[in-house]
Amino acid sequence: MQPVITTEKLTKRFGHFIAANELTFEVGKGEIFGFLGANGAGKTTAMRMLCGLLTPTSGKASIAGFDVYTQTEKIKRRIGYMSQKFSLYDDLTVAENIRFYGGIYGMATRQIKDKTTELLQELQLQNEAKTLVRELPLGWKQKLSFSVSIVHGPDIVFLDEPTGGVDPVTRRQFWDLIYHAADKGVTVFVTTHYMDEAEYCNRVSIMVDGVIAALDSPANLKQQFGSDSMEDVFYELARNAKRKAD
Amino acid sequence: MITLDNITKTYNKGTVTAVKDISFSVNPGELFGLIGPDGAGKSTLFRILTTLLLADTGAASVNGFDVVKDYREIRKGVGYMPGKFSLYQDLTIEENLNFFATVFGTTIKENYDLIKDIYQQIEPFKDRRAGKLSGGMKQKLALCCALIHKPAVLFLDEPTTGVDVVSRKEFWEMLKRLKAQGITILVSTPYMDEANLCDRIALIQKGKILSIDTPAGIIKSFPDRLYAVKSAKTHQLLIDVRSFPGTVTCFAFGDSLHATFKDNQEGGLLPYLQSKGHADASMQPIVPGIEDCFIHLLKE
Numbered sequence: 001m002q003p004v005i006t007t008e009k010l011t012k013r014f015g016h017f018i019a020a021n022e023l024t025f026e027v028g029k030g031e032i033f034g035f036l037g038a039n040g041a042g043k044t045t046a047m048r049m050l051c052g053l054l055t056p057t058s059g060k061a062s063i064a065g066f067d068v069y070t071q072t073e074k075i076k077r078r079i080g081y082m083s084q085k086f087s088l089y090d091d092l093t094v095a096e097n098i099r100f101y102g103g104i105y106g107m108a109t110r111q112i113k114d115k116t117t118e119l120l121q122e123l124q125l126q127n128e129a130k131t132l133v134r135e136l137p138l139g140w141k142q143k144l145s146f147s148v149s150i151v152h153g154p155d156i157v158f159l160d161e162p163t164g165g166v167d168p169v170t171r172r173q174f175w176d177l178i179y180h181a182a183d184k185g186v187t188v189f190v191t192t193h194y195m196d197e198a199e200y201c202n203r204v205s206i207m208v209d210g211v212i213a214a215l216d217s218p219a220n221l222k223q224q225f226g227s228d229s230m231e232d233v234f235y236e237l238a239r240n241a242k243r244k245a246d
Numbered sequence: 247m248i249t250l251d252n253i254t255k256t257y258n259k260g261t262v263t264a265v266k267d268i269s270f271s272v273n274p275g276e277l278f279g280l281i282g283p284d285g286a287g288k289s290t291l292f293r294i295l296t297t298l299l300l301a302d303t304g305a306a307s308v309n310g311f312d313v314v315k316d317y318r319e320i321r322k323g324v325g326y327m328p329g330k331f332s333l334y335q336d337l338t339i340e341e342n343l344n345f346f347a348t349v350f351g352t353t354i355k356e357n358y359d360l361i362k363d364i365y366q367q368i369e370p371f372k373d374r375r376a377g378k379l380s381g382g383m384k385q386k387l388a389l390c391c392a393l394i395h396k397p398a399v400l401f402l403d404e405p406t407t408g409v410d411v412v413s414r415k416e417f418w419e420m421l422k423r424l425k426a427q428g429i430t431i432l433v434s435t436p437y438m439d440e441a442n443l444c445d446r447i448a449l450i451q452k453g454k455i456l457s458i459d460t461p462a463g464i465i466k467s468f469p470d471r472l473y474a475v476k477s478a479k480t481h482q483l484l485i486d487v488r489s490f491p492g493t494v495t496c497f498a499f500g501d502s503l504h505a506t507f508k509d510n511q512e513g514g515l516l517p518y519l520q521s522k523g524h525a526d527a528s529m530q531p532i533v534p535g536i537e538d539c540f541i542h543l544l545k546e
């Protein structure tokens with residue numbers, strides 16, 4: 001599998017504190033990669049480096065073929081990002097949000113128009129194009145937010161706890177969208193606190209105290225730790241964590 | 247200890263119904279869970295019961311006191327941990343705790359026994375400002391502040407949302423110990439797996455209660471035979487099981503699928519799957535979990 005994320009001893013220090021310590025891993029094209037860790041393990045720091053938002057202290061990383069030290073603007077054009085905390089503008093309509101993000105990512109007007117029609121149809125939101133996003137139910141917002149994050153056809157999409165707070169059926173519908181994107185070749189890099197969702201990933205890494213403590217397919221990890229569930233694997237690895245900062 | 251009688255609350259001049267005709271009661275010493283997604287109305291119920299919000303219609307009482315008439319008495323006797331972190335960010339851990347103790351006319355020392363287990367975990371950082379604490383530590387401090395006046399009833403609105411598996415386990419251990427000391431606890435959570443740790447639960451969605459019972463009772467009332475189906479290619483399996491004519495429902499659950507079938511049609515599934523290229527497919531009957539029940543109730 002052709003790698004779209006490659007890191008080698010990627011490290012970030014804040015003073016004496018090593019937030020992310022020598023992270024080395026690869027993520028392949030079209031892979032769904034679960035990036036798990038306890039609160040304070042260093043996930044957010046690592047993600048920010050991979051998105052070109054934070055300069056590493058040492059080590060190497062290439063994202064969609066671009067260097068995280070020197071080509072951050074190019075990285076930002078080739079990735080999408082969605083988190084539960086920040087995604088869409090509540091005061092814009094559904095169509096306006098799509099147009100706004102399309103514009104930000106430098107898409108042509110014509111292209112944005114076509115993509116808007118396509119997206120609304122895919123999400124069955126045709127009748128809601130002129131609805132303010134604030135009026136949408138949370139589940140719809142999340143689906144729209146995800147679709148908007150890949151509107152420009154990025155190589156990789158980073159999802160930071162995308163499914164918090166929705167009902168179990170909506171949560172699963174969201175994963176259908178993730179699979180659909182991955183099938184089309186988008187690499188999905190996802191963090192979650194739902195351990196059943198860790199099972200839906202092709203491979204999972206678990207960070208503890210700034211290092212990657214384990215990385216493999218869910219099936220192999222369960223075998224390695226002699227556990228029935230990813231929750232037990234996670235618990236075994238993270239319960240002795242020393243760091244509990246966020 | 248807590249009773250709600252046909253409580254309805256609307257917002258925006260009646261256009262948005264937050265909760266509709268909600269009735270249930272919580273017994274003294276019970277650990278009662280409100281389980282449901284965002285927008286179900288959980289926080290609205292908490293705010294009505296803690297006298298911060300008036301219901302449109304219906305009645306409610308806490309510890310024998312009416313939420314409207316006797317709001318002062320209720321405020322003295324309950325602890326409330328809102329979903330959003332609401333302590334003073336510019337005060338240290340110790341200052342926050344002292345503040346809440348003083349407001350309730352007590353001291354840290356007087357009720358130290360009750361919070362000791364929890365407070366000891368954050369005491370090494372007692373001079374750190376609350377705004378600088380991690381999620382797990384904030385959660386522990388907020389729980390200490392809600393407990394410092396030794397309340398008879400504890401209201402915890404989504405205390406474990408966004409918290410990792412390890413901290414969630416620790417938090418529920420703390421709740422068990424508080425329950426053992428006789429405190430009545432009403433707790434809400436979007437995590438279905440936490441439902442099993444409650445004495446009784448109410449499953450709630452869009453302002454309505456879907457079911458109230460013990461976790462075992464809710465599981466027992468699941469009407470269909472549920473099967474776990476597995477193969478190496480989980481996502482393709484999901485598509486194929488859904489396309490099997492005998493399938494009624496099929497949802498992904500971790501590394502397997504949970505499915506129900508039309509009467510006596512489950513026998514045809516494995517041959518069907520093998521014809522679709524799942525040579526390793528297997529299925530077995532399983533006992534449903536709370537999440538299975540919730541999904542089932544959503545359909546109705």
